Amino acid sequence: MSLLEVADLRVAFPGRGFRAAPVEVLHGVSLDVAEGETLGLVGESGSGKTTIGRAVLGLVAPASGSIRFDGRETTGLTRRARRGLAKDVQVVFQDPYTSLNPSLAVGDILSEPLIVQGAKTTEARSRVRSLLDQVGLPAGAAERLPREFSGGQRQRIAIARALATDPRLIVCDEPVSALDLSTQALVLDLLVDIQERTGVAYLFVSHDLAVIRRISHRVTVLYRGDLVETGPAAEVTSSPRHAYTRRLLLASPVADPEEQARRREARRRLTESSLEERVI
Numbered sequence: 001m002s003l004l005e006v007a008d009l010r011v012a013f014p015g016r017g018f019r020a021a022p023v024e025v026l027h028g029v030s031l032d033v034a035e036g037e038t039l040g041l042v043g044e045s046g047s048g049k050t051t052i053g054r055a056v057l058g059l060v061a062p063a064s065g066s067i068r069f070d071g072r073e074t075t076g077l078t079r080r081a082r083r084g085l086a087k088d089v090q091v092v093f094q095d096p097y098t099s100l101n102p103s104l105a106v107g108d109i110l111s112e113p114l115i116v117q118g119a120k121t122t123e124a125r126s127r128v129r130s131l132l133d134q135v136g137l138p139a140g141a142a143e144r145l146p147r148e149f150s151g152g153q154r155q156r157i158a159i160a161r162a163l164a165t166d167p168r169l170i171v172c173d174e175p176v177s178a179l180d181l182s183t184q185a186l187v188l189d190l191l192v193d194i195q196e197r198t199g200v201a202y203l204f205v206s207h208d209l210a211v212i213r214r215i216s217h218r219v220t221v222l223y224r225g226d227l228v229e230t231g232p233a234a235e236v237t238s239s240p241r242h243a244y245t246r247r248l249l250l251a252s253p254v255a256d257p258e259e260q261a262r263r264r265e266a267r268r269r270l271t272e273s274s275l276e277e278r279v280i
C-alpha cells in the first residue's frame with residue numbers, strides 16, 4: 001500500500017462572470033507516493049500542479065475522486081480529523097519571503113506547530129534547537145526575525161517548520177524556484193539528506209525538469225490537468241515517451257552551447273500541432 005494514493009481526482013473552480021459554468025482544472029488525476037519516496041510532479045505554469053498539492057493538503061475540495069493517506073480517505077474530513085492529519089502531512093511553499101510570519105521570532109515559528117500538537121514549552125524549545133541543527137542553522141537563529149535571513153536561509157526555516165511534527169509526507173510546492181542556482185542546489189541536497197535520515201516522502205512540485213530530475217525517484221508529468229506520463233526519474237527525463245515531456249526536456253537550459261543549439265532546432269521541429277495530436 002502506498003503512503004499517498006490519489007485516484008481520479010477532479011477539481012473545478014467557479015467560472016468567471018455571472019452564471020458562468022465551473023471550470024474543471026484537474027480531469028481525473030491518479031498518482032501515488034510510497035513511504036520515503038520523492039515523486040516529482042512537473043508541468044508548465046497553469047497545468048494544475050499546485051492544485052494537486054493543495055487538494056492533498058485539504059486546502060481545495062475535490063469535485064470527485066479520492067485522496068487516501070496511509071489507507072484512510074482524507075476528503076470530506078471534519079476540521080478536527082484534518083488537524084490529526086496535519087501532523088503527518090506538511091508543506092513547504094515557494095516563496096520564503098511570504099510563507100513565514102514576519103512578526104514572529106524563528107523560535108516561535110518553529111514551536112507553533114508543536115504547541116498546536118500539545119507539546120510543553122520546554123519540550124518545544126529543545127525541539128527547536130534540534131530542528132535548526134537539522135537544517136544547518138545555528139541555535140541563535142531562534143531569537144531572530146525572518147527578515148534577518150537570506151532567501152535560502154528562510155527556506156531552511158520553512159523546511160524546519162515542516163519537519164517540526166515529524167511528518168511522513170511533505171508537499172514541496174516549487175520550494176527552490178525563488179532561489180539562485182547555487183542556493184537551489186544546497187536546499188535540494190538538504191532535502192535529500194533529511195529524507196535519508198528521517199524516511200519522509202516528498203510530493204515535489206516544480207516546472208523545472210532539471211530540479212525534478214535531481215530530486216525525484218519517480219516523475220509524473222502533468223499537461224493541462226491530465227497526467228500524461230509517469231515513470232522512473234532517469235527514464236522520464238532522458239527518454240520521455242510523451243511529446244509534451246520531450247518539449248519540456250528540450251526547453252530546459254543546458255551549459256553546452258552546441259547542445260543548446262541542437263535543442264533549439266529540435267524544439268522548432270516539435271511543433272505545437274504535433275504535440276496537440278498526441279495529447280488529445
Ligand SMILES: Nc1ncnc2c1ncn2[C@@H]1O[C@H](COP(=O)(O)OP(=O)(O)OP(=O)(O)O)[C@@H](O)[C@H]1O
Nearest residue numbers: 013014025043044045046047048049050051052207
Ligand atoms: N482559486 C482558484 N480559483 C480559480 N481558478 C484557479 C484557482 N487556483 C488555480 N486556478 C486555476 O487552475 C489552473 C491550475 O492552476 P495551478 O496553480 O494548479 O497550476 P500550476 O501548474 O501550479 O501553475 P503555476 O506553476 O503557475 O503555479 C489555472 O488555470 C489557474 O488559473
